Amino acid sequence: MSLVDISGLNVQLGGQTVLHHVDFTISSNEIVTIVGPNGSGKSTLLRAIIGAVSPSSGKVSRKAGLRLGYVPQKLHIDPTLPITVRRFLDLPRHVSDAAARDALEEAGAGALTGRQMSGLSGGQFQRVLLARALLSKPELLILDEATQGLDQPGSAAFYQKIAELRDHLGCAVLMVSHELHVVMAASDRVVCLNGHVCCQGEPEHVASAPEYRALFGTGTGGALALYRHEHHHSHDHDHGHDHTHAHDHEAAE
Template structure:
């Protein structure tokens, strides 16, 4: 795929299966967002084909969304733009994301973490077979990233959807993924997180200093709400970070 004489993507092949989390990693300019746009049909590739299951429903969380400060819309109105839904359904999607109290909040009053959860709720209202997230934890602190990736895994488990995730948060997101695709305008390597983290191509792109980073697996008996407060998990012993 070329634009203005520059190669953006070459010989890229990517597959996401139901209930699978695939994480796309690569340096800036590697073509990650371009690939996502091609897969979503927002851009056309010069060659090749995108094959989607018949009737596939896709939910999309963009890299960033900043509503105009003057936009007179609350969260409920924004969620209604996703398509037909009832207020109980919209409330439930927010509750699934730990954002119970945001339904009547003005969009312009949301924090970064709150907005990401609202965008995720909007995507899940579509009951997607495939959830696509482009740098969804951008701008969140480490704790917020951990919570967000754990949330994505829980939504995948509950809905059975496949997940395509684009991220720079390598050592954190790798613990929440089944397969990693390393991209630098072409596919450099593909595999399980523990294998990719020591692959020569991965080390070439991200530096050998990353070999000192363990794949992050965080287990405890509580999680944090939108405001950072500790909330105990259910009595059956579910861990917030797996």
């Protein structure tokens, strides 16, 4: 079942076209990662899905009553502000102790409830943000570069937790990340974005696609070495953008 259907999405911000003719679908229980260079429209696409950005044209359809959980890139809390993890989970509205405890446990942060937010490590802070996103019992969990600033083992552990949550909660996951070597392994489907959808499909298909190599080169954190095997694609270059590989259409529908 589709949770989000996007067709012909165009977004203009400040007179600039940020997204052009994007077609995109998220189905129940899949982990989808969006990759692309800086300025490629990744965060804008997330904001369009959430409803924070209005399309210039095209359509964003969400399943009726879709419950979203959102983990931002960064959240700055003044280090002089005394606020515990438990109190933080009450913002902007109070949640029960049982709900807070369950969310923290699910996020792998069960021992942090009484700690000061200002005293948490980067990885602990992100797990608390994840717990907060889980309070809504999301059908779709959205993460915008949620491991920025974490070291590679911290990132890998965080993405492993995300995969476990998908299996445990049955939610879909949509991630934006620069950490290609990690997210390629954690994803069911990868979407390569550069203002439009350059290519998409299973990680190994995208890693071997010419459009992906053109954007990221051949030394992208081991992703190509991990997934390289030869495919023979035919690409349609009409209208200045490429279409999904023929054998990836199923994943895209």
